Amino acid sequence: MNRVTIQANPNLNSPIISPEIQGQFAEHLGHCIYGGIWVGEESDIPHTRGIRNDVVDALRAIRVPVIRWPGGCFADEYHWRDGIGPRDQRPSIYNSHWGGVVENNHFGTHEFFDLCEQVGCDPYVCGNVGSGTVQEMQQWVEYITSPADSPMANLRRKNGREAPWKLTYFGVGNESWGCGGHMRPEYYADLFRRYNTYVRTYGAHKIQRVACGPNVADYAWTETLMREAKDHMDGLSLHSYTLLDQKWPPSGSSTEFETREWFSILESALQMEHLIGEHSKIMDQSDPDLKVSLVVDEWGTWYPSEPGTNPGFLFQQNTLRDAIVASLHLDIFHRHCERVRMANIAQMVNVLQAMILTDGPNMVLTPTYHVFEMYAGHQGAQRIDLAVECDTLHALPSVSATASEKHGVVLVCLTCLDPQNGREVEVAGLGVGLELQKAKVLTASTMQSHNTFESPSLVQPCDAEVGVCNDLLSLTLSPMSVTSIYLRVKS
Numbered sequence: 001m002n003r004v005t006i007q008a009n010p011n012l013n014s015p016i017i018s019p020e021i022q023g024q025f026a027e028h029l030g031h032c033i034y035g036g037i038w039v040g041e042e043s044d045i046p047h048t049r050g051i052r053n054d055v056v057d058a059l060r061a062i063r064v065p066v067i068r069w070p071g072g073c074f075a076d077e078y079h080w081r082d083g084i085g086p087r088d089q090r091p092s093i094y095n096s097h098w099g100g101v102v103e104n105n106h107f108g109t110h111e112f113f114d115l116c117e118q119v120g121c122d123p124y125v126c127g128n129v130g131s132g133t134v135q136e137m138q139q140w141v142e143y144i145t146s147p148a149d150s151p152m153a154n155l156r157r158k159n160g161r162e163a164p165w166k167l168t169y170f171g172v173g174n175e176s177w178g179c180g181g182h183m184r185p186e187y188y189a190d191l192f193r194r195y196n197t198y199v200r201t202y203g204a205h206k207i208q209r210v211a212c213g214p215n216v217a218d219y220a221w222t223e224t225l226m227r228e229a230k231d232h233m234d235g236l237s238l239h240s241y242t243l244l245d246q247k248w249p250p251s252g253s254s255t256e257f258e259t260r261e262w263f264s265i266l267e268s269a270l271q272m273e274h275l276i277g278e279h280s281k282i283m284d285q286s287d288p289d290l291k292v293s294l295v296v297d298e299w300g301t302w303y304p305s306e307p308g309t310n311p312g313f314l315f316q317q318n319t320l321r322d323a324i325v326a327s328l329h330l331d332i333f334h335r336h337c338e339r340v341r342m343a344n345i346a347q348m349v350n351v352l353q354a355m356i357l358t359d360g361p362n363m364v365l366t367p368t369y370h371v372f373e374m375y376a377g378h379q380g381a382q383r384i385d386l387a388v389e390c391d392t393l394h395a396l397p398s399v400s401a402t403a404s405e406k407h408g409v410v411l412v413c414l415t416c417l418d419p420q421n422g423r424e425v426e427v428a429g430l431g432v433g434l435e436l437q438k439a440k441v442l443t444a445s446t447m448q449s450h451n452t453f454e455s456p457s458l459v460q461p462c463d464a465e466v467g468v469c470n471d472l473l474s475l476t477l478s479p480m481s482v483t484s485i486y487l488r489v490k491s
């Protein structure tokens with residue numbers, strides 16, 4: 001069996017891994033909101049004020065730090081006043097982007113902030129630049145955040161919410177280069193400056209404003225936005241999905257694939273490292289002090305929708321391959337966490353690379369969910385830099401690794417990309433006097449293994465064996481696996 005050696009280099013000046021790197025995205029798309037989160041107050045499915053209890057409990061368990069809403073492409077057609085007031089009086093709209101279904105607006109601003117409060121996370125609202133007015137955006141922010149005796153704050157009070165909410169992040173448009181208006185970067189930069197002026201701070205909390213950033217490798221977009229508008233933004237977004245053969249439109253299948261497609265998808269996932277590196281270089285030139293975050297607010301696998309489902313609902317299954325895609329991304333975000341301070345996987349429930357799948361009253365946790373569960377300890381921890389020496393397979397590294405430390409607890413996560421053979425691994429230099437707290441491994445008998453409503457626990461973390469001797473950690477990684485190892489200083 002091939003051996004892998006990893007040298008850890010703890011450094012007191014290493015950056016903190018922002019919790020928001022494990023952020024989520026929930027759009028009015030398919031059954032993400034309706035059915036997946038919102039079942040309504042009349043539902044027999046256990047809920048709190050219409051929001052599913054099982055889903056909230058599962059999200060709390062992985063410590064979801066932030067949820068982006070209401071889109072996505074939906075955001076640039078969303079008019080927030082449709083989603084407030086008595087639900088039976090809210091107008092219906094046509095969801096032209098996603099499946100051509102009628103949206104009844106029963107899940108709106110109050111319901112979204114209730115969801116965030118129930119989950120215990122920060123809200124990230126995306127505003128409408130593509131088809132909305134400046135006044136509409138200004139009034140939404142006032143409605144959400146104003147403590148004053150002002151018209152929008154009083155409308156909020158009339159609708160049952162006295163205190164303003166804390167609005168942590170606000171996106172000024174989504175994919176303005178595409179579904180959000182097909183704009184040129186110069187034009188969007190000017191619009192961003194204009195709309196953003198009216199995303200005012202009404203209360204005690206300053207809102208972090210995120211500008212629409214590039215699509216994948218559109219470096220000209222990043223250059224233009226940084227040149228024309230960097231002083232007005234706190235974050236610049238990046239969207240990049242993991243696609244078979246790195247080609248749009250999505251091809252292949254979420255569950256029916258062989259070794260070639262395994263490696264093609266993992267290669268596509270690893271492209272994120274190059275993309276972040278190149279966009280960061282551009283940002284470094286005008287922003288050497290790292291004031292503007294790179295916010296990867298849409299990422300994850302995108303396959304053709306599951307046969308027999310509405311193609312506009314983007315419902316796909318989630319296998320062990322998706323779990324590996326998730327851990328590779330999180331490792332990359334950690335390596336770039338000086339600049340990447342938020343990321344939002346697409347999407348949270350029932351859409352694309354979801355954490356959770358639901359069917360009526362049933363819920364299943366995906367392999368991707370379990371990776372977030374295993375990585376939760378990295379949130380807010382200090383990165384430990386690692387030098388990994390490993391063999392390659394199909395020109396990809398056989399092992400990916402990340403480590404961090406928080407309050408004397410060290411977390412090491414190791415991913416084995418090889419679907420056939422495991423690896424002997426030694427990790428040196430994490431520090432002396434450490435003892436094993438717990439170790440878990442996520443793997444399965446086949447690459448295509450996934451959880452279903454009939455077999456919900458086929459892919460789930462199990463205990464792993466790890467040796468700790470002085471400052472040396474040794475273990476055998478299973479093929480196609482993610483392992484998390486918690487160590488603490490001996491008392």
Ligand code: AHR
Pocket residue numbers: 027071072073074174175298346347352
């Ligand atoms: O996540 C699905 C869609 O992908 C989003 O609505 C859009 O922003 C992106 O193109």
